[in-house]
Amino acid sequence: MSEFRKDPLRGTWVITENQRIRQPREFLVDRQHPTLTICPFCPGQESKTPQEVFALRPGTTKANEPGWRVRVVPNKFPILRIEGDLNRQTSGLNQSMRGIGAHEVIIETADHQRSLAQLDIAEITDVLIAYRARLLDLRQDSRFHYLQIFKNHGIEAGAPLPHSHSQLMAVPIMPPVIHSELNMCRNHFLTSGQCLICDLLAQETADGRRVVSNDGTFLILAPYASSSPFELRLFPLRHNHDFALQNDQELADCAKALQDMLRRLYRLLEDPPYNFILHTTPPIHSRVSKPGYWETIVSDYHWHIELVPRLSQTAGFEWGSGFFINPLPPEDAARFLRATDPNLSF
């Protein structure tokens, strides 16, 4: 029969169905592939985006001209805008503030044809270097309480433009999902003196049933309380609260594991639409700062990447309750993914 499972990192419950064994082919999605006459993210089209705020390019090339490997630009149609103050207002029971923030696009490659899963490790490392650079820059703005880096892959996952890219949104309020995680981690640390995620990785490694891959530096897990089929989390095995403090070698190791994760999904589920989200420590000004708290902040959180393939839809029950129903136990998802060879050639 199905069971309720509690996510030790979020505190939320999901319903894991296990009435019958399901096969990966049951989760394949009919993908739409948009065609563009002119892609604004391609080399030569730099004038179609706002001016770049970061790029990896040879010193012989100029900003906003071709030659870049990764390019970060403000979103041309930003949800949040960087100029102005928050202007918090209360009108009776209603509260608002202006949509202040940053909304940037990380163009992951100059190659229009290849998706992130198809890039090589050096190319993916470049993408992670761009993430790090933007985090280090934007965390200096004290209006921003969190810097959310995420990727939508495929129209079905919210990416109307096919050229491979991720996004960064800096927001003036701590997102509730991050807030819950930070609270769970802090409570665990205060009661046990240990990092919750380090403890979780030790437990899951010893158990093994939900491990997709472990290369000695990064661990790919199908979470115990996965909310949907083939949900995955990628963790550095070495404790670190802050993605932006990773050195180049650590980013290269992360790129290798991220490529492994993406290629297994690509092969098993025929290039599924997905979202991934970087979970890392908020800027220091948005956390409680008391004497002695610095040690807690570096010790109680552990950055990671969460990936959610978009294979099924939610309905009224999930919306109304906040409980997700997952038709594929993560033990099965991990087993299918372990058996998939990530060494594909493109």
Added chain:
Amino acid sequence: MSEFRKDPLRGTWVITENQRIRQPREFLVDRQHPTLTICPFCPGQESKTPQEVFALRPGTTKANEPGWRVRVVPNKFPILRIEGDLNRQTSGLNQSMRGIGAHEVIIETADHQRSLAQLDIAEITDVLIAYRARLLDLRQDSRFHYLQIFKNHGIEAGAPLPHSHSQLMAVPIMPPVIHSELNMCRNHFLTSGQCLICDLLAQETADGRRVVSNDGTFLILAPYASSSPFELRLFPLRHNHDFALQNDQELADCAKALQDMLRRLYRLLEDPPYNFILHTTPPIHSRVSKPGYWETIVSDYHWHIELVPRLSQTAGFEWGSGFFINPLPPEDAARFLRATDPNLSF
């Protein structure tokens, strides 16, 4: 520019976009319409479902035979099962319990062709009478901490079967969405001595910009912090914490307002897919019971129906943060819906 808005009932923030005026036609969805050879919810097919647990039918007809107007049956493929105990288990950091609960289907009409919006007020009243009967019955089971009634309309909203129906799921854990609402309402009551929702209705009625309809007994609002386009909430104007305590006349008034809401959406958005969810007080055994708390329980919550048309998709930002981005301000949604005549004939 866009703004962050806080939902006074949930405490969550959404981002309301208002960079350009959008028209309802931008939100139309290409609907799929499944065809079935035999519909298990049609009269004459009663043997294809489990035995009915409730029906409205003339005394001259027999259970599990044709003649019913509304019929409630256990789901043939239930997510949760009613037999057994919870068997809570902890394995290291992971917690689970068995998938105990109830999962029922409310077949809203014997007519395969008409959807809920197309039923007349007496027929919709019958559906609400069935909801009330099932709530009153299932709340006697002390294993269930919440009874969630919801409707999925259309494949795009999670309803693979086209014959009009809603569902009930009894769950052994308080859903986090309901938990948040109850907490917000209780805090407001403890500090002000007032029902948060009564205060909200007074404020929104006086403001008027987000009111879709007000017939003197029920109010239809586009919520200030709507998370998606054309999200609506239907409230009884008279305070009542418990849907199951409504009398027949009150249910008939509710049916009239629900029909109004569904028909406006049907006409404006060409029969959109949607989910609706009944929010009502949990069974008394699942709330804090201290001497004197009964008065609080009847005073601090106010039942309502939440409706979410499924017109857009969420992506990595929403998933990773918990913030929703709504491209249509609720003031515009309310204006479009006010201008829509609900008196359509079918």
